[in-house]
Amino acid sequence: MIQMIVVGALKESYLREGQQYFLDEISKREDVELIELEDEKVPETASEKELTMIRQIEGQKILSKVNRLNTMIAMDIDGKSMTKDKWSNLFEQHRTQKKGMTFIIGGSVGLSDEVKQRANFRVSFSRLTFPHQLFRLMLLEQIADAIL
Amino acid sequence: MIQMIVVGALKESYLREGQQYFLDEISKREDVELIELEDEKVPETASEKELTMIRQIEGQKILSKVNRLNTMIAMDIDGKSMTKDKWSNLFEQHRTQKKGMTFIIGGSVGLSDEVKQRANFRVSFSRLTFPHQLFRLMLLEQIADAIL
Helix, strand or coil: CEEEEEECCCCCHHHHHHHHHHHHHHHCCCCEEEEEECCCCCCCCCCHHHHHHHHHHHHHHHHHHCCCCCEEEEEEEEEEECCHHHHHHHHHHHHHCCCCEEEEECECCECCHHHHHHCCEEEECECCCCCHHHHHHHHHHHHHHHHC | CEEEEEECCCCCHHHHHHHHHHHHHHHCCCCEEEEEECCCCCCCCCCHHHHHHHHHHHHHHHHHHCCCCCEEEEEEEEEEECCHHHHHHHHHHHHHCCCCEEEEECECCECCHHHHHHCCEEEECECCCCCHHHHHHHHHHHHHHHHC
């Protein structure tokens, strides 16, 4: 069972179509659940303190949705850099143990420290930052590739 | 002037829409040219020798299209790993020198050695491999982000 918890809605239709494409692919092999949480409004002049608060509110919402039987994997630019082999092994292990996986992508201001600390793994795809909306497709594609 | 040379057509409509979205964004600031080359048919049972030949044929087509005034940047998983800073600096340098940039994404069998050797830079976004079609969006997004 694959669970994906993300913050913010996809604005562009091409992203929504792409998301559906990959969800369909994944669901051919495995139960998949996508939980899209509403993002908090970010004031243009938000202070660091306000940003931390937004991260915390979004973080609480995320943590309340995590399936507790699953391994929790937070996508984090400072996380462990993934190669194809490491990524495949992660899925292979979970398949063997029949354990579910919950993937988390934060909103535009990133993940709270609490989410990062509670995660079982923190994973980085790239040392570049991608918009969290496009990143959603990148993660879905890599999940589809790993289970098909 | 940004030139992008890619091998193979985008099959999914969401990818074509996404591509157009980013091309529109980029063209607000800079001339941009996308050259989509037809990919060679890859037999399912292709030997390593046949794959090398396909890469060479596609490589020749790519090299014939490169704008010779431009810096040639090949996207290559074994290339130099990019951070946001290195990526921005690359564009900043070219802006200062008023020099164009040609980005190259190979087809499903990758780039020929000749293309890699002729390139001025070989750049890697991730140690994971993404399908070259989705990767096109990732590159377009990073170009748009760097020049806007």
